[in-house]
């Protein structure tokens with residue numbers, strides 16, 4: 001129960017943070033397109049809980065606010081970066097799609113679909129060859145799974161026995177394109193098997209499955225020193241980017257909210273207390289980032 005509660009607290013904070021950032025965007029404060037991670041929180045928080053930066057390093061996609069937070073990046077600095085402010089993680093130059101907090105173990109996110117995957121192989125190689133130890137973990141989508149560089153990296157990770165955990169977050173959509181339209185074989189886990197990667201399926205709607213799978217896969221990697229591949233089912237609960245007219249979403253069955261499923265496992269207390277605390281912390285962090293220019297012109 002303790003683990004489930006901790007996961008709920010982390011996932012609630014990420015969800016609340018995204019809601020605050022969405023509000024800031026609605027007030028014209030966020031430059032560029034904003035890709036929210038609502039629906040993927042359980043998988044991301046469960047896996048990142050097993051990691052510890054800076055020895056372990058995580059790379060993510062265009063949808064990475066939650067990963068940076070889950071690795072322990074300062075939420076005010078994450079928000080300031082998304083808002084394009086000087087006090088952000090990378091001086092406000094990267095924005096929402098280029099978050100950098102390597103001291104916390106969040107190496108980078110990347111707006112080029114699949115671009116983070118070979119970068120993560122570099123992090124895994126340096127973990128293997130250097131004194132740092134640790135593992136590298138890369139999160140990418142079902143759309144990215146069709147990129148050539150992703151497939152090459154899977155092959156290389158096996159050939160070089162790299163400590164690289166591939167986490168394919170399968171929400172069934174790349175922008176508005178269904179995975180069944182862009183892939184001949186929609187069982188994306190079988191691709192990894194083709195490269196002889198040890199594989200695991202993770203039900204991203206089941207908190208205990210996420211917690212157990214994260215613990216087992218990271219432990220296996222630390223003892224083997226080699227790569228692994230997780231295919232995790234996730235949801236994308238809103239448009240591809242915040243504010244998109246995502247009428248196409250109504251063509252499929254309504255998505256289940258993994259966070260609501262997790263909430264139903266907890267009693268009313270401490271559930272509502274945890275949710276309220278997460279909402280308060282997220283509000284304070286984003287408000288602080290918005291105020292930075294007034295405090296430090």
Ligand SMILES: Cc1ncc(C[n+]2csc(CCOP(=O)(O)OP(=O)(O)O)c2C)c(N)n1
Nearest residue numbers: 063111112113141142143144171173174175
């Ligand atoms: C190389 C490249 N091609 C296309 C795009 C435009 N684009 C941005 S996100 C995206 C969909 C990615 O889908 P997926 O990998 O499943 O991630 P999700 O958005 O579902 O999390 C596309 C096609 C891009 N940024 N980079």
Ligand SMILES: [Mg+2]
Nearest residue numbers: 141142173174
């Ligand atoms: Mg997708």
